[in-house]
Amino acid sequence: MSTYSMKKIAAYAAAALMIASPAIAAIVKVDNAKSTVNIVFKQMNVPVDAKFKKFSASIDYDAAKPEASKATVDIDVSSFDLGDAEYNKEVLKKEWFNAAAFPKASFVSTSMKAGAGGKLDVTGKLSIKGKTVDVSFPLSVKKEGNSQVFDGNLPIKRLTFNIGEGEWKDTGMVADEVQIKFHVVTNP
Amino acid sequence: MAATQRYSNFSIALHWLIAVLIIAAFILGNIMVDMRISPTKLKYFSYHKWLGVTVLAFVAVRLISRLMSKAPPYPDNMGKVQTYLANGTHILLYVLMFAVPLSGYFYTLAAGYPVVYLGLFDLPVLIAPNPEIKDSLKSLHEILNKVMFVLVLLHVAAALKHHFYDKDGLLNRMRPGI
Numbered sequence: 001m002s003t004y005s006m007k008k009i010a011a012y013a014a015a016a017l018m019i020a021s022p023a024i025a026a027i028v029k030v031d032n033a034k035s036t037v038n039i040v041f042k043q044m045n046v047p048v049d050a051k052f053k054k055f056s057a058s059i060d061y062d063a064a065k066p067e068a069s070k071a072t073v074d075i076d077v078s079s080f081d082l083g084d085a086e087y088n089k090e091v092l093k094k095e096w097f098n099a100a101a102f103p104k105a106s107f108v109s110t111s112m113k114a115g116a117g118g119k120l121d122v123t124g125k126l127s128i129k130g131k132t133v134d135v136s137f138p139l140s141v142k143k144e145g146n147s148q149v150f151d152g153n154l155p156i157k158r159l160t161f162n163i164g165e166g167e168w169k170d171t172g173m174v175a176d177e178v179q180i181k182f183h184v185v186t187n188p
Numbered sequence: 189m190a191a192t193q194r195y196s197n198f199s200i201a202l203h204w205l206i207a208v209l210i211i212a213a214f215i216l217g218n219i220m221v222d223m224r225i226s227p228t229k230l231k232y233f234s235y236h237k238w239l240g241v242t243v244l245a246f247v248a249v250r251l252i253s254r255l256m257s258k259a260p261p262y263p264d265n266m267g268k269v270q271t272y273l274a275n276g277t278h279i280l281l282y283v284l285m286f287a288v289p290l291s292g293y294f295y296t297l298a299a300g301y302p303v304v305y306l307g308l309f310d311l312p313v314l315i316a317p318n319p320e321i322k323d324s325l326k327s328l329h330e331i332l333n334k335v336m337f338v339l340v341l342l343h344v345a346a347a348l349k350h351h352f353y354d355k356d357g358l359l360n361r362m363r364p365g366i
Binding site: 043044045046047048049082083084086087090167168170173 | 226227301302304317
């Protein structure tokens with residue numbers, strides 16, 4: 001090869017590296033203590049708050065190229081807590097989460113695109129109780145100090161996942177729509 | 189011999205209506221806590237709370253009406269002791285008819301379950317969910333209920349004693365009808 005093209009290649013390579021380095025995607029460390037996966041559902045029209053206390057989230061986030069980002073959340077179903085021990089146990093039974101057979105629920109993103117209002121349009125697969133469903137929801141990202149804070153609200157229909165079978169199918173008792181609120185904070 | 193005057197029709201209607209609502213709420217309350225978790229159990233909890241809120245509203249009206257108009261006089265031969273006992277019991281009943289539903293209301297709020305009256309109207313969330321005081325409020329609600337139960341039995345027993353044993357026509361004060 002001629003020196004001229006070698007120089008060109010070197011120049012291009014250097015330029016590419018310089019452009020690419022700020023855009024190198026980073027697997028960010030999630031601060032599980034500050035992150036939450038909260039649930040809101042309605043029981044005879046009364047809003048009930050619950051949460052999953054144990055989950056692990058991993059975010060591969062690229063601020064410059066959000067489309068290249070990837071997020072997964074693995075939830076320990078038995079960590080469901082709505083503030084009452086008796087009901088927490090009930091919810092793990094077969095008619096509800098069937099935690100014995102399906103101990104984990106998960107969300108895996110398949111695409112994250114820049115959306116309106118500075119938010120990301122996230123699409124992915126939500127798996128609960130052995131059923132996987134395509135979902136999409138807006139995710140807001142903001143920087144707080146050295147951390148990134150991701151907030152997303154994903155409404156689902158519990159009957160899609162057979163959560164609440166048999167006598168519990170009645171959506172007058174427990175509404176079909178359930179809000180899953182992701183709040184993921186990363187460590188610097 | 190016989191008591192000659194009745195309470196107003198309004199007071200009489202409220203008295204019996206409230207009595208029925210309290211009895212219904214009390215029975216539901218005792219049944220529902222022992223049920224296994226089911227949609228029916230949850231329905232009973234809701235009905236119980238709606239009944240309690242309704243009682244609270246009606247008792248407030250009853251109290252206002254009671255303070256604004258004189259109650260009919262007691263029978264002539266009741267004497268001081270029985271009069272004090274009667275007045276004391278009635279005052280305590282009024283206190284409990286507020287305290288019981290109020291303690292229940294704060295209990296459900298502390299537990300994180302606000303009341304949506306009849307499934308339609310969001311009632312004020314006066315306190316935020318509070319796991320620390322939740323158990324104390326539950327105990328308070330149960331204790332107040334037990335005291336009210338005893339007082340209601342006393343109230344009924346006394347009314348029957350006056351009317352059928354003393355034969356002083358006391359029940360006529362609260363007799364429904366024109």
